[in-house]
Amino acid sequence: MAGxxxxxxxxxxxxxxxxxxxxxxxxxxxxxxxxxxxRLPAERDLASMLGVSRAAVREAIRSLEAQGVLTSxxxxxxxxxxxxxxLPSQALTRFLRLHVALANFPxxxxxxxxxxxxxxxxxxxxxxxxxxxxxxLRALMEAMAAPELPREQFNELDFExxxxxxxxxxNTLVADMTTAIRASMRAPILGxxxxxxxxxxxxxxxxxxxxxxxxxVEAGDGDTAAAAVEAxxxxxxxxxxxxxxx
Numbered sequence: 001m002a003g004x005x006x007x008x009x010x011x012x013x014x015x016x017x018x019x020x021x022x023x024x025x026x027x028x029x030x031x032x033x034x035x036x037x038x039r040l041p042a043e044r045d046l047a048s049m050l051g052v053s054r055a056a057v058r059e060a061i062r063s064l065e066a067q068g069v070l071t072s073x074x075x076x077x078x079x080x081x082x083x084x085x086x087l088p089s090q091a092l093t094r095f096l097r098l099h100v101a102l103a104n105f106p107x108x109x110x111x112x113x114x115x116x117x118x119x120x121x122x123x124x125x126x127x128x129x130x131x132x133x134x135x136x137l138r139a140l141m142e143a144m145a146a147p148e149l150p151r152e153q154f155n156e157l158d159f160e161x162x163x164x165x166x167x168x169x170x171n172t173l174v175a176d177m178t179t180a181i182r183a184s185m186r187a188p189i190l191g192x193x194x195x196x197x198x199x200x201x202x203x204x205x206x207x208x209x210x211x212x213x214x215x216x217v218e219a220g221d222g223d224t225a226a227a228a229v230e231a232x233x234x235x236x237x238x239x240x241x242x243x244x245x246x
Contacts, residue, residue, distance in 0.1 A: 018056040196239075
């Protein structure tokens with residue numbers, strides 16, 4: 001059996017059994033007894049170890065699959081069974097993105113969170129970005145400057161630019177959190193783009209911000225890059241807020 005020894009799986013109370021099964025699996029992950037790629041015991045065996053019904057185990061597994069923690073595959077042997085997900089980063093991004101979108105946080109709170117995250121990530125990018133990452137950022141920036149670019153495409157490129165900046169910093173957690181927050185704003189930002197009465201002026205202002213950020217990152221100047229990204233985010237918010245109120 002991969003992962004924890006049988007003795008680690010102690011019986012749980014019957015009340016809300018599936019939640020307690022979830023707790024036991026989480027305990028094994030947090031303790032390091034279960035790691036990415038490890039396979040859980042078979043459903044029947046796990047139910048016996050924990051003293052619960054197979055239905056409770058099945059429901060717990062479905063819950064953790066929905067969160068991206070577990071992956072199940074039909075079959076026997078190496079290719080079958082339920083394993084700890086090999087894509088925890090994507091799961092975290094999806095989880096955060098949905099919760100940011102559903103929680104209806106006040107926009108100023110979201111902006112402050114973006115500023116804190118992206119100031120840190122561009123400082124890191126100024127030190128760690130490699131030539132390929134810088135080339136990708138420049139290509140995204142130039143693509144956004146194309147005349148007659150549809151607003152939908154501009155929004156997608158802008159999203160990719162900010163995510164690429166975060167990824168160039170080399171901090172996976174910061175990149176995932178930046179992705180989640182920016183992704184949760186995709187629809188509101190696009191709506192503001194469409195409501196803008198002067199799209200060329202708005203697009204030009206965003207382009208200037210991107211160029212200031214990238215120039216500082218390419219120069220290895222983390223302080224200037226941090227100041228530039230904060231100015232860009234705040235200016236964009238002010239412009240989008242004005243568009244929303246028109």
